Amino acid sequence: MQPITLRKALPQDALCLAALGIQVFLDTYATEGIRDAIAQEALESFSPERLSKVIARPGTLITLAEIGDHLIGFAQVAMNSNHERITSPRAGELQRLYLQERFTGQGIGCRLLEAAEQQARLDGASLLWATVWAGNDRALAFYPRQGYEHFGSQPYTFQDETHENQLFGKFL
Ligand SMILES: CC(C)(COP(=O)(O)OP(=O)(O)OC[C@H]1O[C@@H](n2cnc3c(N)ncnc32)[C@H](O)[C@@H]1OP(=O)(O)O)[C@@H](O)C(=O)NCCC(=O)NCCS
Secondary structure, three states: OOOEEEEEOOHHHHHHHHHHHHHHHHHHHOEOEOOHHHHHHHHHHOOHHHHHHHHHOOOEEEEEEEEOOEEEEEEEEEOOOOOOOOOOOOEEEEEEEEEOHHHOOOOHHHHHHHHHHHHHHHOOOOEEEEEEEOOOHHHHHHHHHOOOEEEEEEEEEEOOEEEEEEEEEEEO
């Protein structure tokens, strides 16, 4: 396999980010098949237009993992993103950590997360937090292994559906 390279996202990456985002979102959350809410969320959240705006948004850090000129995963952090249960004044939110299924279990998620943490620290964050769907067993096991503390559960709402999520955080 060619080496994996990490780099910051550029405006022209929106198309591939959108496609990969839909793929990983559905693999992860459409565990019982596709319903309207899931389809709507995937197509709205991961349109190229939406991703172009996310890439350009001040305070958003997107790190890509690539093999050659192919995107295989990305991490997305929003700086200065507060959470009611997080008291740290300079918190960043890990909004997405997405890896194509065929590249999981090889340490790439760990590398992407470390790169995202390093970038957030350089930009002034003292803590990174993330919420994980209670049905995502692999991610629930992944974050504590990367040094994340469990801060409890909380509801998460999308498209009028509410699901239980778990909140994790790590001091950088
Ligand atoms: C959750 C996710 C980011 C984790 O990334 P990952 O690349 O699979 O995780 P890693 O490979 O870094 O670590 C997982 C396992 O691989 C092992 N591993 C690490 N380096 C390795 C290497 N070089 N070779 C083989 N295995 C390795 C780790 O030890 C770990 O093993 P364990 O589960 O037995 O402890 C990824 O599975 C993913 O994107 N999932 C879909 C989307 C998702 O759920 N995102 C999180 C939303 S909150």
